[in-house]
Amino acid sequence: MNTVEKMVVASPLRRGPQIWYETPLLLRLGGRLDPGAHALEIGCGTGRGIELILNRFGAARVDGIDVDPDSLARARRRWHGNSRVAIVQGSATDLRTAVDAADASYDAVFDFAIVHHIPDWRACLAEVGRVLRPGGRFYFSEMTARALARPTLALLFDHPTEDRFDARDFLAELPRHGLDVIGSKSLLGDYFFGVAQRREHTDPTPPTHDRDPH
Numbered sequence: 001m002n003t004v005e006k007m008v009v010a011s012p013l014r015r016g017p018q019i020w021y022e023t024p025l026l027l028r029l030g031g032r033l034d035p036g037a038h039a040l041e042i043g044c045g046t047g048r049g050i051e052l053i054l055n056r057f058g059a060a061r062v063d064g065i066d067v068d069p070d071s072l073a074r075a076r077r078r079w080h081g082n083s084r085v086a087i088v089q090g091s092a093t094d095l096r097t098a099v100d101a102a103d104a105s106y107d108a109v110f111d112f113a114i115v116h117h118i119p120d121w122r123a124c125l126a127e128v129g130r131v132l133r134p135g136g137r138f139y140f141s142e143m144t145a146r147a148l149a150r151p152t153l154a155l156l157f158d159h160p161t162e163d164r165f166d167a168r169d170f171l172a173e174l175p176r177h178g179l180d181v182i183g184s185k186s187l188l189g190d191y192f193f194g195v196a197q198r199r200e201h202t203d204p205t206p207p208t209h210d211r212d213p214h
């Protein structure tokens, strides 16, 4: 993430939509977490999303992971001394190394606009499927290839350009990792949001998702 994007992410331009639009929508699509839930936020940045995961989604504990040392330093300052929160450095494509995450070890995973930053985004979704317990939920809020290609975004921000996804690609990839979509919504073809549930057992023919995200 370059300096311009860090400034935008820390500003009300990002915080406002996350608090007033994404969170209510994701709660409507996937509901609050069960009491005692242990959640993981991939790409936690400066740790603002963790507040929402604790207070609005109802997690008991949250682990936040990110690759960016500057953002992590701010997240650590924000959550210093809070025993319900752990902040770690590492990649969401290798959660075993980063947070020592065993299979089926989380009740929920949150992606607030991070997977589009990852070149091998399928590897990241595979990790999400691996670390979620059966019945656990993946809450996601993402940007499409179309949004990333818009001239202003392409000029100001620094995103991978190869092998990007739209909502259909992303939603089609989830069942390959044991994640069945229970609700999704697309916005203007540039953004999409949704919740997927970890299948109870590995089923080679997962149910098809018949809600059209477009």
Ligand SMILES: C[S@@+](CC[C@H](N)C(=O)[O-])C[C@H]1O[C@@H](n2cnc3c(N)ncnc32)[C@H](O)[C@@H]1O
Pocket (backbone or CB within 6 Å): 001, 009, 014, 018, 042, 043, 044, 045, 046, 049, 065, 066, 067, 068, 071, 090, 091, 092, 093, 111, 112, 113, 114, 117, 118
């Ligand atoms: C657009 S910011 C979103 C930050 C925060 N989730 C929010 O909504 O404000 C994307 C974040 O993903 C992080 N990131 C990029 N690649 C990552 C990876 N492979 N593993 C973990 N975090 C990553 C970046 O450092 C950045 O903090």
